[in-house]
């Protein structure tokens with residue numbers, strides 16, 4: 001599946017702190033027309049919008065993860081800021097729905113396609129992440145030295161509530177998966193949750209073990225989110241269109257089945273190579289795809305992760 005491959009490369013590159021610039025284009029250069037066209041603001045419900053991440057299966061149109069735009073009485077709460085260089089585009093899109101300033105930024109996790117334009121919004125905004133993510137962000141070139149002032153100024157461990165009533169936002173940490181600091185962002189009044197890259201698409205996940213991710217914990221973390229967050233009917237994913245709690249439940253089952261299968265292969269003495277070649281998406285998971293690659297999101301990478309973690 002192209003989406004998995006392309007984003008796999010993106011995250012792999014980001015994880016290694018190599019030239020993510022390859023994706024961002026020259027820092028001073030404008031985003032491509034294809035990416036601009038694909039990066040739209042769409043209403044989710046009432047005062048909640050999403051600025052699409054665009055072209056997850058198309059490098060030329062890629063701007064980063066889905067950004068939630070929540071317009072509260074106090075100001076705009078943003079969830080994720082896309083790649084570096086996309087701040088002005090985000091602001092332009094936001095200005096089409098409200099005159100209020102951006103007052104709060106929440107990053108679902110450390111990756112540069114979700115934190116890249118934090119800097120654009122300056123140091124006066126409230127900027128919040130799970131505490132493990134803050135530690136990971138501090139190791140990124142984008143937040144080192146002089147740029148450390150753009151690091152989040154507020155962290156939480158397990159849960160944090162912002163605002164109240166219609167403006168309420170609940171942040172949750174349910175454990176390791178994509179990274180070691182993935183935040184789930186719930187808008188209770190609207191029955192919507194932003195899942196970040198814990199639920200990026202209907203395919204095997206990106207498990208970024210260099211940033212503390214875990215293939216074995218992944219299904220448990222998903223199951224905890226399903227069990228804990230009730231009263232929602234809409235999910236904003238990391239990189240694909242809106243989904244439902246049913247989709248999330250199915251995704252949790254899909255990942256649970258995958259890990260159980262991989263651990264079974266390991267017990268049976270199957271090599272990673274052979275297991276990856278043998279894997280077939282169970283028929284009940286319709287619309288799911290899997291590609292055999294070493295890249296993040298590939299079958300081989302996920303099998304390898306399960307084997308490595310299960311040996312401990």
Ligand SMILES: [Zn+2]
Nearest residue numbers: 011109111197
């Ligand atoms: Zn990510």
